[in-house]
Amino acid sequence: MNDVIRAEDIGLTFQTADGPVHALKDVNLTVAQGDFVSFIGPSGCGKTTFLRAIAALETPTAGRLSVNGMTPDAARRARAYGYVFQAPGLYPWRTIAGNVSLPLEIMGFGRAERRQRVAHVLDLVDLAGFGGKYPWQLSGGMQQRASIARALAFDADILLMDEPFGALDEIVRDRLNEALLELWAKTGKTIAFVTHSIPEAVYLSTRIVVMSPRPGRITRIIDSPLPRNRPLDIRETAAFIALAHEVREGLREGHGHD
Ligand SMILES: Nc1ncnc2c1ncn2[C@@H]1O[C@H](COP(=O)(O)OP(=O)(O)OP(=O)(O)O)[C@@H](O)[C@H]1O
Numbered sequence: 732m733n734d735v736i737r738a739e740d741i742g743l744t745f746q747t748a749d750g751p752v753h754a755l756k757d758v759n760l761t762v763a764q765g766d767f768v769s770f771i772g773p774s775g776c777g778k779t780t781f782l783r784a785i786a787a788l789e790t791p792t793a794g795r796l797s798v799n800g801m802t803p804d805a806a807r808r809a810r811a812y813g814y815v816f817q818a819p820g821l822y823p824w825r826t827i828a829g830n831v832s833l834p835l836e837i838m839g840f841g842r843a844e845r846r847q848r849v850a851h852v853l854d855l856v857d858l859a860g861f862g863g864k865y866p867w868q869l870s871g872g873m874q875q876r877a878s879i880a881r882a883l884a885f886d887a888d889i890l891l892m893d894e895p896f897g898a899l900d901e902i903v904r905d906r907l908n909e910a911l912l913e914l915w916a917k918t919g920k921t922i923a924f925v926t927h928s929i930p931e932a933v934y935l936s937t938r939i940v941v942m943s944p945r946p947g948r949i950t951r952i953i954d955s956p957l958p959r960n961r962p963l964d965i966r967e968t969a970a971f972i973a974l975a976h977e978v979r980e981g982l983r984e985g986h987g988h989d
Contacts, residue, residue: 735799735889735921736762736785742793743780743947753946754780755791760940760949764888767915767922769932770940771978772985777947778925782891785923786814799888810838812889813882817897819874821866821881828853828862831881838885852880855914872903876910883918892924896931908934909963916959929982933957933974934966941978943985951981 741758744751755777762768770778783789784796787803798806806812821830828849835845853859856876866874875895882890896904908931915922926932932939937959941951957970965971 733764733800734761735764735766736760736768736923737797738781738794739796740794741781741784741791741796743777743784743789743791744793755784756946756948758794758947758949760952762921762923762938764921765919766938767912767924767936768938768940769924769926769936770942771926771929771932772942772947772950772982773944774927775947776942776944776985778942779893780947782893782923782925785889786812786891810885810887812891813885813887815875815879815882815890815892815895817894819866819871819878821874821877823866825865826862827858827864827866827869827877830866830877831862831884834881835884840885848884848886849880852883853877855883855917856880857910870903871899872907875899875907879911879914883914883920888921890920890922892922894925894927897927904931905963911935912961929975929978930966933971933978934961934963939974939978941981941985943982950985951977953977953981 738758738760741755743755744753770781772778780789784791785798785803787807796803799811831849831852832845835848849862853862856879858873858876858880861869896907912935924935937955939953940949943950955974957965
């Protein structure tokens with residue numbers, strides 16, 4: 732299997748008026764193609780900073796980081812990833828299809844190709860038939876699905892997701908978690924996912940990266956023994972509960988350094 736993300740001794744220090752902030756320190760991680768990796772940890776442990784570094788939105792101050800075998804900057808230019816944020820960030824004056832089509836327009840795809848791709852990704856996120864609606868006509872969960880479709884539209888290998896379901900209620904979140912796993916199985920994408928929720932991390936991931944703050948670092952990397960095909964009620968199994976316990980322990984360990 733190919734490593735799509737490889738971080739070696741990554742450090743990232745912000746210089747602020749109050750002195751240096753060590754957002755990441757000695758971070759080592761490899762993510763294989765087709766992995767679903769979650770980053771979990773308390774506020775300020777560097778989860779978002781690490782995702783942003785992968786996306787070339789921040790530059791590490793130490794170590795080496797490669798994405799698809801390239802520098803993050805080269806990977807960004809090669810459109811190696813789609814990025815999904817906590818808020819859907821859809822333009823209210825554009826239809827759902829218009830929003831999903833926007834990155835394709837910017838990249839210069841022709842009209843026929845755009846139509847075909849938009850229809851395909853709307854179908855993938857179960858929004859076929861909603862392309863003509865405006866964002867405000869859709870529920871929060873549907874809007875977030877549309878933003879996932881937008882990130883998928885140019886068919887990048889990697890999907891970076893920063894707490895995409897954090898603002899949604901639990902029932903909607905459950906449904907979207909299930910839908911995301913289906914989409915992952917169908918597309919074979921590599922997904923890097925930031926969350927604050929232990930059950931969400933355990934339900935979704937093949938690898939769980941537990942982080943802790945000050946300085947932001949990895950305290951545990953847990954490879955999931957759960958099968959890739961996961962119905963929601965897997966959460967009631969002993970294996971799931973044991974894994975959640977292991978994550979919780981990892982989080983507690985990290986707090987010991989505070
Ligand atoms: N541009 C910046 N300038 C200075 N400090 C920053 C900057 N961005 C992030 N930080 C600091 O770096 C640390 C890590 O932040 P980061 O947002 O990556 O954490 P996080 O784990 O994603 O937190 P949360 O769960 O709250 O989103 C924090 O102490 C934060 O205040």
